[in-house]
Amino acid sequence: MILMTDLDKLGEEEMDVLKELGNIGTGHAATSLSKLLNKDVYLSVPKVKVGEIKNLSREFIGEVVAGVIIALQDLEEKKSGYLYIMFPEKSARKIAGDLFGMDELDEEMYASTIMEVGNILSSSFCDASADFMNIILLPSPPSFAVDVPTAVIDSVVSQMAKNTNHIILFETSLSSDSDIEIYLALLPEPCLLDDMMKIMGRL
Secondary structure, three states: OOOHHHHHHOOHHHHHHHHHHHHHHHHHHHHHHHHHHOOOEEEOOOEEEEEEHHHHHHHOOOOOEEEEEEEEEOOOOOEEEEEEEEEEHHHHHHHHHHHHOOOOOOHHHHHHHHHHHHHHHHHHHHHHHHHHHOOOOEEOOOEEEEEOHHHHHHHHHHHHOOOOOEEEEEEEEEEEOOOOEEEEEEEEOHHHHHHHHHHOOOO
């Protein structure tokens, strides 16, 4: 068994399996986004990083984003982690405008649209990832905020720090030919990490 404090000792083979998990989830999310926007969507190669949760905020720096946080649960309603979807503000406005065929939307409609896009992406990601791990993974209703990335995620980091000192962070990006970019990060809780370890025959 790999203890949470031993995550930094994962080998190349284990990291490849984790990358494949991220690739499957984001691949399905990209397909859903392509259908939604009726445009080609390109997927970056997922990155997997292991580190201490207290340093997580260093991974999220940059411009203001429209951030959507989705809590992930299993059938017993235990927290399995979070999916953090970041829309750079320009991309978020572009997506909302394209979906409604309008250049400007009121703030309520804008927020509702981006939350729904986040909901669609998270459902696709969860369904594909859960199938790969042979588990049930249920996304919660999305939470929306517009701020710098670290501010959007601070509350999540505080919650996760109660259960674990270490974290595996999955990062990838989706983009289209119309200057739209979206970044996805999966932050798994210990119970979801255990399921990932089982895939690799380590439990």
